[in-house]
Amino acid sequence: MTKQTLASTALTPISDVDGTPLYRQVKRALIQLIENGHFAPADCLPNESVIATSLQVSIGTLRKAVDELVAENVLVRRQGKGTFVTTHNSDRFLFQFFHVERRATDLSQAHEYPDVECVSFEKTKASEEEATALGLRLGAPVYRIANRLMLSQRPVVLDRLCISQAMFHGLTQAQFTNRTSTIYNLFQQEFGITVLRANERARAVPASLDASRILGIAPKLPVLEVHRTAFTFGDKPVEYRISTINTQQHDYVSLLSKRS
Amino acid sequence: MTKQTLASTALTPISDVDGTPLYRQVKRALIQLIENGHFAPADCLPNESVIATSLQVSIGTLRKAVDELVAENVLVRRQGKGTFVTTHNSDRFLFQFFHVERRATDLSQAHEYPDVECVSFEKTKASEEEATALGLRLGAPVYRIANRLMLSQRPVVLDRLCISQAMFHGLTQAQFTNRTSTIYNLFQQEFGITVLRANERARAVPASLDASRILGIAPKLPVLEVHRTAFTFGDKPVEYRISTINTQQHDYVSLLSKRS
DNA sequence: CCCAATTTGTTCGTATGTATA
DNA sequence: TTATACATACGAACAAATTGG
Numbered sequence: 001m002t003k004q005t006l007a008s009t010a011l012t013p014i015s016d017v018d019g020t021p022l023y024r025q026v027k028r029a030l031i032q033l034i035e036n037g038h039f040a041p042a043d044c045l046p047n048e049s050v051i052a053t054s055l056q057v058s059i060g061t062l063r064k065a066v067d068e069l070v071a072e073n074v075l076v077r078r079q080g081k082g083t084f085v086t087t088h089n090s091d092r093f094l095f096q097f098f099h100v101e102r103r104a105t106d107l108s109q110a111h112e113y114p115d116v117e118c119v120s121f122e123k124t125k126a127s128e129e130e131a132t133a134l135g136l137r138l139g140a141p142v143y144r145i146a147n148r149l150m151l152s153q154r155p156v157v158l159d160r161l162c163i164s165q166a167m168f169h170g171l172t173q174a175q176f177t178n179r180t181s182t183i184y185n186l187f188q189q190e191f192g193i194t195v196l197r198a199n200e201r202a203r204a205v206p207a208s209l210d211a212s213r214i215l216g217i218a219p220k221l222p223v224l225e226v227h228r229t230a231f232t233f234g235d236k237p238v239e240y241r242i243s244t245i246n247t248q249q250h251d252y253v254s255l256l257s258k259r260s
Numbered sequence: 261m262t263k264q265t266l267a268s269t270a271l272t273p274i275s276d277v278d279g280t281p282l283y284r285q286v287k288r289a290l291i292q293l294i295e296n297g298h299f300a301p302a303d304c305l306p307n308e309s310v311i312a313t314s315l316q317v318s319i320g321t322l323r324k325a326v327d328e329l330v331a332e333n334v335l336v337r338r339q340g341k342g343t344f345v346t347t348h349n350s351d352r353f354l355f356q357f358f359h360v361e362r363r364a365t366d367l368s369q370a371h372e373y374p375d376v377e378c379v380s381f382e383k384t385k386a387s388e389e390e391a392t393a394l395g396l397r398l399g400a401p402v403y404r405i406a407n408r409l410m411l412s413q414r415p416v417v418l419d420r421l422c423i424s425q426a427m428f429h430g431l432t433q434a435q436f437t438n439r440t441s442t443i444y445n446l447f448q449q450e451f452g453i454t455v456l457r458a459n460e461r462a463r464a465v466p467a468s469l470d471a472s473r474i475l476g477i478a479p480k481l482p483v484l485e486v487h488r489t490a491f492t493f494g495d496k497p498v499e500y501r502i503s504t505i506n507t508q509q510h511d512y513v514s515l516l517s518k519r520s
Numbered sequence: 521c522c523c524a525a526t527t528t529g530t531t532c533g534t535a536t537g538t539a540t541a
Numbered sequence: 542t543t544a545t546a547c548a549t550a551c552g553a554a555c556a557a558a559t560t561g562g
Contacts, residue, residue: 058550060550078558081560203484205507319534321530343546
């Protein structure tokens with residue numbers, strides 16, 4: 001098992017300055033360690049008592065900090081094993097954000113995996129809309145990538161995503177085409193960028209000529225358009241994505257569920 | 261302030277039987293007390309040490325149970341005041357589920373309040389779709405109610421909702437028309453039914469003749485259709501609602517945010 | 521198969537801080 | 542100011558899951 005030795009970490013005592021609760025300062029410290037690469041995705045953290053004594057806080061305070069990080073999908077706890085930095089190669093994350101599901105009256109095929117096909121890949125300059133979403137200046141260098149997602153051998157979603165060239169320096173179409181896992185896993189594995197949350201806005205629009213051709217549907221057919229901005233630590237925008245979805249046989253499902 | 265006296269409650273010691281954690285048994289006990297009406301919405305619970313000693317658990321265990329209930333929107337804590345059963349008349353809840361927002365490039369009018377207008381109100385029998393969603397038998401007696409929501413004086417959303425007559429016995433159109441707060445607040449105030457979570461599925465469709473007339477748009481214009489099932493305690497379905505949204509100037513926003 | 525070591529999960533209790541009325 | 546209630550912080554002991562011998 002991958003264990004983090006205390007020597008290799010930078011677990012120094014918290015310098016309690018301001019009036020913020022101690023457990024939040026601990027949380028910040030842990031986030032810093034992940035951002036700085038002291039802990040990488042999939043790493044196992046030192047055990048709780050080690051971290052607590054290193055940071056010179058009680059174990060209860062440490063646990064409260066870790067509780068919040070678990071709730072925010074930054075860490076994962078496994079009893080008997082340890083506490084790990086979240087990776088995005090799990091099933092869960094593929095469906096965490098938007099989530100296209102077949103309107104299945106028949107079989108309970110809950111999670112169908114899409115086959116992805118890269119339609120286009122270009123280096124270009126950020127449009128007004130893209131620059132605003134990503135917090136870049138107009139015309140900043142970006143990648144603009146289009147993917148087609150197939151469900152049950154039929155095209156259902158067209159993803160057009162935009163990411164900063166500065167943040168994803170050296171990205172190639174081959175990396176995109178040959179990747180074995182999700183896009184966000186690629187971001188994490190190859191660029192150390194962890195997507196933690198996203199904002200989404202959806203609307204119904206008539207399919208553009210372009211989209212209708214790629215999705216194999218009639219032009220002007222009503223399709224769902226989802227605009228997503230994905231964020232990493234510190235609410236820094238990472239990706240702006242427009243998904244065009246053929247909802248004739250599929251639904252866009254939001255996960256407000258929170259089942260008790 | 262409304263304070264709950266210990267005498268009026270049914271806080272008896274937890275009977276620890278199975279192997280489930282104590283704090284979850286405490287949570288169940290608290291939910292039971294709310295479901296049974298021992299604590300009503302907006303009530304202030306006895307203070308933590310009173311509950312803890314009554315249930316014969318430590319204060320830490322009680323707090324862990326309450327933590328989860330707060331996370332699930334069942335309780336609200338207010339430092340210095342007390343712990344309260346959630347009410348659904350707050351701003352928050354009006355926008356908790358789906359959430360139509362203006363595509364505002366200009367003003368930051370975050371939350372616009374809709375003016376609601378009851379379009380139709382009828383007692384009828386559940387369709388196949390409605391019966392399935394609500395867990396009723398086909399043809400069970402239901403209310404079918406249509407509302408039109410105006411934003412900035414213009415019709416934007418058509419809500420068609422279906423609820424069981426058995427669950428909402430004696431509901432009148434007047435109650436619906438004259439209510440001062442949200443529909444879920446009405447459910448809670450008049451029928452003691454608290455909506456805790458909802459599932460939603462969205463798709464793009466051409467506007468029906470009916471919908472286009474009510475929303476004042478061209479027939480077959482792409483509109484967003486959101487199918488929602490709302491649940492109360494014990495995952496019991498309460499309401500099935502189809503919202504038809506004119507997304508020419510508004511977006512459907514989902515709240516996966518969880519900002520740190 | 522069982523045992524022992526390790527790690528998180530649960531439960532307990534106490535003391536002090538902070539917000540509210 | 543005072544009393545009350547929740548919020549934070551501490552620490553100890555045991556339970557449960559996991560792993561490796």
